Amino acid sequence: MALSFAVGAYSSPIIMCKVANVNNNSHMQDLSYIKRAAEISDKSAGFTSPHPNFGCVIATRSGEVAGEGYLYAQGTKPAEVLAVEAAGERCRGATAYLNMEPGDCHGDHTAVSALVQAGITRAVVGIRHPLQHLRGNAIRALRSQGLQVDVLGEDMQSKLVEEARKECLLVNLPLIYRAASRVPFSVLKYAMTLDGKIAASSGHAAWISSKLSRNRVLALRGRSDAIIVGGTTLRRDNPRLTARHGGGHMPIRIVMTQTLNLPEEANLWDLSEVSTIVVTQRGARRSFQRFLASKGVEVVEFDILNPRDVMEYFHDRGYLSIFWECGGTLAASAISSGVIHKVFAFVAPKIIGGKNAPTPVGELGMVEMSQALDLIDVCFEQVGPDMLISGFLQPIPDLTPTIPSEDETFAIDPTVDPFESSIIFFYKTWDPYGAFSNFSPHPIQMPDEDGNYATWSSIEHYYQASKFIGVGDPIAQDCIEKIKLAKSPEEAARMGRLTQRQHPNLVRSDWESVKIDVMYRALKCKFSIYPHLNSMLLSTAGSVLVEASPHDLFWGGGREGEGLNYLGRLLMQLRSEFLGESSSASESTCLAL
Ligand SMILES: NC(=O)C1=CN([C@@H]2O[C@H](COP(=O)(O)OP(=O)(O)OC[C@H]3O[C@@H](n4cnc5c(N)ncnc54)[C@H](OP(=O)(O)O)[C@@H]3O)[C@@H](O)[C@H]2O)C=CC1
Numbered sequence: 369m370a371l372s373f374a375v376g377a378y379s380s381p382i383i384m385c386k387v388a389n390v391n392n393n394s395h396m397q398d399l400s401y402i403k404r405a406a407e408i409s410d411k412s413a414g415f416t417s418p419h420p421n422f423g424c425v426i427a428t429r430s431g432e433v434a435g436e437g438y439l440y441a442q443g444t445k446p447a448e449v450l451a452v453e454a455a456g457e458r459c460r461g462a463t464a465y466l467n468m469e470p471g472d473c474h475g476d477h478t479a480v481s482a483l484v485q486a487g488i489t490r491a492v493v494g495i496r497h498p499l500q501h502l503r504g505n506a507i508r509a510l511r512s513q514g515l516q517v518d519v520l521g522e523d524m525q526s527k528l529v530e531e532a533r534k535e536c537l538l539v540n541l542p543l544i545y546r547a548a549s550r551v552p553f554s555v556l557k558y559a560m561t562l563d564g565k566i567a568a569s570s571g572h573a574a575w576i577s578s579k580l581s582r583n584r585v586l587a588l589r590g591r592s593d594a595i596i597v598g599g600t601t602l603r604r605d606n607p608r609l610t611a612r613h614g615g616g617h618m619p620i621r622i623v624m625t626q627t628l629n630l631p632e633e634a635n636l637w638d639l640s641e642v643s644t645i646v647v648t649q650r651g652a653r654r655s656f657q658r659f660l661a662s663k664g665v666e667v668v669e670f671d672i673l674n675p676r677d678v679m680e681y682f683h684d685r686g687y688l689s690i691f692w693e694c695g696g697t698l699a700a701s702a703i704s705s706g707v708i709h710k711v712f713a714f715v716a717p718k719i720i721g722g723k724n725a726p727t728p729v730g731e732l733g734m735v736e737m738s739q740a741l742d743l744i745d746v747c748f749e750q751v752g753p754d755m756l757i758s759g760f761l762q763p764i765p766d767l768t769p770t771i772p773s774e775d776e777t778f779a780i781d782p783t784v785d786p787f788e789s790s791i792i793f794f795y796k797t798w799d800p801y802g803a804f805s806n807f808s809p810h811p812i813q814m815p816d817e818d819g820n821y822a823t824w825s826s827i828e829h830y831y832q833a834s835k836f837i838g839v840g841d842p843i844a845q846d847c848i849e850k851i852k853l854a855k856s857p858e859e860a861a862r863m864g865r866l867t868q869r870q871h872p873n874l875v876r877s878d879w880e881s882v883k884i885d886v887m888y889r890a891l892k893c894k895f896s897i898y899p900h901l902n903s904m905l906l907s908t909a910g911s912v913l914v915e916a917s918p919h920d921l922f923w924g925g926g927r928e929g930e931g932l933n934y935l936g937r938l939l940m941q942l943r944s945e946f947l948g949e950s951s952s953a954s955e956s957t958c959l960a961l
């Protein structure tokens with residue numbers, strides 16, 4: 369489950385606030401130094417394995433730069449420590465500018481301690497840490513040590529602030545997309561002729577783009593963890609897929625092949641500079657798998673080879689960013705699976721023609737122009753004779769934990785600060801907060817239409833049966849009884865959903881308008897009659913609660929934060945009511961939801 373994303377993070381109206389009382393010069397200085405921190409944070413890109421980019425600029429009270437530092441590689445000295453060392457005594461009373469909230473890689477808050485001990489009195493932070501477990505920790509720690517901490521977009525807002533914030537987002541895009549989508553940040557790159565071909569009809573493609581463009585590609589490769597091609601590109605081009613010549617970081621090479629029908633002689637089997645991983649269909653050409661293993665090439669089998677499963681696999685292996693240099697067949701499959709975030713298209717002023725010449729993206733199943741995917745934040749750049757067009761296929765995720773939205777959060781539960789809160793996910797009953805699930809084995813007692821109380825084995829039993837309560841049909845009555853006797857919440861859910869689908873006429877006509885209230889009352893009962901559940905709920909005060917169901921987009925948060933999370937909302941509302949933080953108005957809010 370990912371966090372919630374507000375689409376069009378940059379299109380919302382900019383509110384001017386809190387800057388009015390700040391001297392304009394110092395405000396402009398803040399923005400210029402935060403941009404500098406973002407700029408230097410990117411300095412190691414292409415030289416070390418990709419990692420979060422951290423930069424720190426320390427400026428004295430009079431506005432002079434006293435020291436700078438950037439993280440060279442993971443496991444090396446934090447940017448803040450380097451900047452403090454460079455600034456020395458001039459840190460006293462100075463301001464530290466950080467493009468991103470520090471993480472805590474060493475487990476001892478090295479970056480925070482360095483700033484505090486050096487005597488820094490103020491920090492300006494570009495963006496909070498995108499990773500949920502680190503988010504907000506360093507900012508809280510700095511504030512608790514008495515530093516003033518201003519976060520762009522939270523404590524400082526203006527159009528210029530938003531521009532500076534975007535620069536901070538851009539230098540850490542891979543980490544941000546990865547945190548939000550649970551797959552590595554993926555860039556699809558191709559070179560095509562002016563008539564839209566990535567090779568001649570014969571398959572020959574060397575070269576479409578100019579030397580200058582291809583050098584740019586080498587640098588782009590160096591910013592990635594891995595480069596992917598499909599089986600046909602390997603068979604046709606026999607590529608090397610190495611990055612910048614003469615040093616620098618080398619990305620791993622990945623070949624995606626269903627058939628494993630690949631040649632024994634291939635540049636990618638030469639592992640002298642960097643290794644290659646072949647991902648394939650389970651059971652494909654076992655003898656060739658043995659051959660690859662003898663060469664040192666790793667083979668990973670998938671039950672069903674598709675770009676999403678492959679990307680989730682590489683996410684779990686820790687990959688941050690992937691560069692796709694495949695042909696149109698695999699590119700179409702990757703775009704359809706929703707794993708491509710950004711596109712780099714080099715367009716060469718050449719025409720090759722050819723009815724069957726390959727094109728950059730194969731079949732997407734679209735039939736009307738209205739279905740075309742629009743790129744976001746498009747950039748045009750001339751590279752030698754070619755034009756480089758780049759843009760995003762998915763908006764930059766807004767990692768503010770706003771489930772529900774930032775504005776709604778306070779209304780639902782005043783204990784939750786949308787910027788400071790952590791998110792507690794629950795789903796399966798064996799999860800740490802599994803008792804919040806409607807499938808948890810906690811019977812409830814609910815009144816029927818005549819006010820007589822009946823016991824239901826779980827909230828799920830009661831909720832599913834409620835769909836058919838009050839309907840005059842005896843089959844509906846029978847269905848209620850069967851759901852009530854269901855041996856497990858799963859069975860109750862299955863029966864309720866199936867009957868609703870097959871016999872929609874048996875569902876009470878006002879179900880859509882009452883279902884939230886039905887759930888609210890059931891939850892209120894559950895969390896009132898079990899003291900330990902009540903304590904567990906209250907112990908989460910200040911956190912956003914999200915039901916991590918990847919399928920249920922109404923009660924759950926969805927796979928990528930696209931769900932409405934009504935179960936989480938109701939639990940937060942109840943928590944707030946139990947804590948006495950909201951008046952009886954909350955109950956009417958619930959009824960009105
Ligand atoms: N100008 C440019 O930028 C580029 C040009 N090219 C050119 O493109 C041509 C090759 O294009 P194309 O055939 O599209 O090559 P691809 O790189 O897209 O390879 C397609 C192959 O990828 C493998 N594959 C594995 N999983 C999947 C999946 N889920 N969906 C789709 N394919 C999968 C299959 O390999 P298998 O058959 O082994 O099972 C499939 O046949 C060549 O002429 C090459 O020169 C290629 C890359 C860039």
Ligand SMILES: Nc1c(N[C@@H]2O[C@H](COP(=O)(O)O)[C@@H](O)[C@H]2O)[nH]c(=O)[nH]c1=O
Pocket residue numbers: 558559573574575576577581582585597601605606607608609610693694714
């Ligand atoms: N033809 C073509 C590209 N093709 C891509 O480059 C790969 C070859 O990489 P290498 O062996 O490392 O030089 C090839 O397999 C394909 O993925 N790229 C471009 O920038 N411009 C071009 O005109």
